[in-house]
Amino acid sequence: MSEQLIHLELRYSSLSSNYYKKTSNRTSEYNCVAYSADDLDRPWWPVPYQAPYYWPIENKEEDESLDEFIEAFSFLGFACCNDGNLEKGFRKIAIFLDEDGMPAHMAKQLPDGNWSSKCGDLEDIEHALQSLQGKPSAKEGYGDIIKFMKIAN
Amino acid sequence: MLDLHRPESTSKNWKLESETNIEFEEILYTYSLETPKKHENILSQKRNKNAISHGHISYCSSEIDTLCSLMSGKMDFPEYLAGSFINLTGKNEIDLQREYQDDNFFVSSSRLISKVDKELDAQAASKVKKLHSTQWILNQKKPTEKKNLQQEFNRLATRWKSETESLSSVKKKTTHPDYLKIIEMGSEVIPIILQSLLKEPDHWFVALNKISSENPISYGASFQEAVIGWLQWGQRKGFFLT
Numbered sequence: 001m002s003e004q005l006i007h008l009e010l011r012y013s014s015l016s017s018n019y020y021k022k023t024s025n026r027t028s029e030y031n032c033v034a035y036s037a038d039d040l041d042r043p044w045w046p047v048p049y050q051a052p053y054y055w056p057i058e059n060k061e062e063d064e065s066l067d068e069f070i071e072a073f074s075f076l077g078f079a080c081c082n083d084g085n086l087e088k089g090f091r092k093i094a095i096f097l098d099e100d101g102m103p104a105h106m107a108k109q110l111p112d113g114n115w116s117s118k119c120g121d122l123e124d125i126e127h128a129l130q131s132l133q134g135k136p137s138a139k140e141g142y143g144d145i146i147k148f149m150k151i152a153n
Numbered sequence: 154m155l156d157l158h159r160p161e162s163t164s165k166n167w168k169l170e171s172e173t174n175i176e177f178e179e180i181l182y183t184y185s186l187e188t189p190k191k192h193e194n195i196l197s198q199k200r201n202k203n204a205i206s207h208g209h210i211s212y213c214s215s216e217i218d219t220l221c222s223l224m225s226g227k228m229d230f231p232e233y234l235a236g237s238f239i240n241l242t243g244k245n246e247i248d249l250q251r252e253y254q255d256d257n258f259f260v261s262s263s264r265l266i267s268k269v270d271k272e273l274d275a276q277a278a279s280k281v282k283k284l285h286s287t288q289w290i291l292n293q294k295k296p297t298e299k300k301n302l303q304q305e306f307n308r309l310a311t312r313w314k315s316e317t318e319s320l321s322s323v324k325k326k327t328t329h330p331d332y333l334k335i336i337e338m339g340s341e342v343i344p345i346i347l348q349s350l351l352k353e354p355d356h357w358f359v360a361l362n363k364i365s366s367e368n369p370i371s372y373g374a375s376f377q378e379a380v381i382g383w384l385q386w387g388q389r390k391g392f393f394l395t
Contacts, residue, residue, distance in 0.1 A: 011319045028355050029376040031321045041375035043356075045323035050362055051370040052379040053323050064324060105321055120319040121355070 008119055014141045018131035023116065024124035033069075035118035036093045036106040037076060046072065066147060069095055069103045078149040084129055086113035090150040094129065096143035098136050105132065105142035302338065306345045309335050314355065327359040336363045347387040354380045361386075 002021040009016045033044035034054070042052040046059045046068050057072050070080060073093065081087075084094055086109070094115065096105040107117040110126065117132060118124050125131075134140020313331035320326060335342060343364060346357045358379055362368050369386040370379045 008319070026318075031323075033321060041377070042379075043321075043323060043376065045321070047324050050358060050368045051372045051374040052358065052376045054373065062324070064322070118321075120317070120321055122319055 005123060005125070008122060008125070011139055012119075012132055012134065012141050013139055014134040015127070015131050018128045019114075020125045020127035020131045022123050023126050024118075026122045028121040030118060031120065032106045032118040035116075035124065036108045037073075038108075064102055066095065066097060066101065066103055069106075070147070070149065073149050076151070078151045081148045081150045084109065084115075084146065084148050087150065089153055091153055092148055092150045095147045095149070096132065096141070097145045097147065098143045101145075104136060107132065302341055303345055306335060306338070306342055306349075310349065323356070323359075326356050332360065336360050340364055343387070343390075344392045347384060347392055350380055351384055358383060 005015070005020075005022055008020075029042070030040045031043040031045065034040065034042060037044065037056075039054075042054045044054050044056075046055045046064050047053060047062055048060060055072060057075050059068065078093065081090075081092065084092055092109040094107045094109070095103050096107070098104040105117065107115040107127075107129070110116050114126055115129050115131075116124065116126050119132075129146070132141045133144065133146065134142075135144055136142060309331040313326075313329050313335070316331075317326045317329050326332065335346070343361065346360060346364075349355065350357050354376070358370070361383055367386065370382045374382065
C-alpha cells in the first residue's frame, strides 16, 4: 500500500475516495504548471514578478486567465482538445479551473492514462483525474471544470 | 586625520538593563566616501585594532564590539556599523572577548572584526557614496522588540504556509494577508526572512524584493539560484547568517 498523504486528503477530499500514489517528497522548487511543462527548476505562473518565477510568454498585465494559460502552452506546442482520454501519439495536460473560472492547478497525463501532479509546494502524486477534481470552496479538489490540451510525443 | 563629510548626525542616549547598567551616548554619523585615497585612510584606520579612542572619530574594533554588546548583545551585526562610531560617556567594563548570541546569531569578536574588514573592503570596492541614514540606524529594533518581531514572523509565516502550501498560484501565495503583514514589518524583518530562507527555502523572494526594493536575481534563474542569490545579497548587506 502506498503512503497515505493525510494533509492532502484533508485539503482535497476527492483524493480519499480515488486513486493516488505519492511519487516525490515536498518541495517549493517548482509548481504544477512547471511540472506539466517538465521544468523542475522553477515555479511557473503568469505574474510579472522577479525570478525565479517564470512564464514562457510576455505577461505585463498579470493576466491569470485560462486564455493566458492556453496561449502560453500553445506557445510550447500544445493544442486544445476535448477530453483527457489516452490518445496514441499524444501527451495531454489538464487545466483545473476554480469556481471563478481561473486556473488553479495543472496535471500531466502519464503513458498509462493516469495523471501526475505537483500539489503546490507539497508532494508529486500519480492519480486518477477525478482524484483532484471538485469544488475548492468545499475542499474537494482544485476545480470542477477541466480544460485539456495535447502535444505530439 | 580623516576628512569625513558629515551630511547627517544625531545622538541618542541608551540606558541598558544589563548587569552593569551602563549608560552611554551614541553618536552616529553618516558620511560620503569621495576618493580612493579616503578609502585607504579608512581601511588603515580600521585595521589599527589596538587603537584607543578618545575622540569622536574611531574605527577601533573594541568600540564596535562594545556597541554590539551594549546595544543589544544579541543583534545581528549591521552594515552601517562599518561607517558609524560611538562616543562612550559611561564606564566601559564590558569583556571584549565575550561571545554573544541569540536565537539566530552567534559570533565571536574575531569573526566580527573580520566582518568589519569585509564590510569596509566591500564599501571601498563598490564605491559606496553614502551609508544608511541615521534615521534608519535609529529605527533599528531593540532586543526585546526584535524578539517580538521574530515571534510575530513565526506566527504569520506558519499560518501563511499552512494556508498556501497546497496552492500553485504565486499570486495567491504572495498576496495572502499574512504574507502582506510580513512585508509591512519592513526592513527589520529582512534578517529573519533570510534566516528562514536559509533553513527552509520558500517563496520569500517577493517579500524581500518589496521590502528592499532590490532584485539581485536574473530572470530565468532557478529556485535554488534565487535562494542562493538572495542569501549572498544578505551577506553583502551585512546580515549574519548562521
